């Protein structure tokens with residue numbers, strides 16, 4: 361930025377109705393280019409604030425309208441969902457089959473529900489579970505500006521278990537317990553064939569139980585397990601999820617033809 365005093369001194373007179381007047385300090389400040397990145401705002405010229413002059417001649421500033429947009433963009437960045445948000449939308453979710461129609465209808469109702477606590481979809485591989493959950497999360501994150509975290513169970517649970525005996529563990533796990541919107545993708549997914557360990561179940565319980573008790577937290581869960589299979593893994597975790605997601609527990613039974621990834625496969 362140019363030195364302000366220098367600017368006031370040099371860029372002085374603008375012609376207003378035949379007379380000359382010095383630009384106000386606020387006007388000069390508003391003309392300066394700022395250095396905020398990520399979103400180009402011509403109103404504040406990327407300073408994030410707009411200057412004005414009070415009646416007593418004082419220069420004051422207020423946050424520019426782009427501030428909320430910038431906050432939202434930064435939330436998307438830290439949520440971990442940046443790349444998926446544009447691909448997995450409600451608009452792009454096709455409903456050529458009845459189960460897809462039901463899934464989409466439930467998801468749209470969930471977003472509008474004022475008492476919502478949780479959304480659960482489990483079952484068939486490739487049926488659009490992550491797609492629909494991401495579309496829901498988009499509403500909260502982008503449209504409503506809620507702070508959101510994306511937890512990919514396999515990777516994030518391994519990371520948390522890896523630091524279980526260190527000082528940073530409670531601080532890290534606290535984020536998942538307390539964030540206003542948490543999306544757990546592929547809950548209890550492990551290396552092929554392996555059942556979740558006691559450490560997996562303890563971690564899931566710690567996070568789910570906290571969110572189950574808290575009243576204003578939203579939890580969205582996708583998993584390859586059907587509710588019955590989840591109960592077999594751990595009843596304490598499963599029953600809390602089922603109660604928290606009441607009205608929005610969507611089991612998608614395993615059925616040939618429901619894996620969207622295989623749709624274009626032509627058999628000869």
Ligand SMILES: Nc1ncnc2c1ncn2[C@@H]1O[C@H](COP(=O)(O)OP(=O)(O)OP(=O)(O)O)[C@@H](O)[C@H]1O
Nearest residue numbers: 452453454460484485486487488489490491620621
């Ligand atoms: N109804 C749908 N309309 C449009 N695209 C879909 C639909 N269902 C699934 N897809 C697409 O198919 C792919 C697989 O979907 P997705 O990853 O959501 O499935 P999933 O049920 O989460 O699978 P997994 O069990 O492997 O996690 C994605 O590219 C997704 O966009």
Ligand SMILES: [Mg+2]
Nearest residue numbers: 489490546582
């Ligand atoms: Mg998935």
Ligand SMILES: [Zn+2]
Nearest residue numbers: 401404424426
């Ligand atoms: Zn601005």
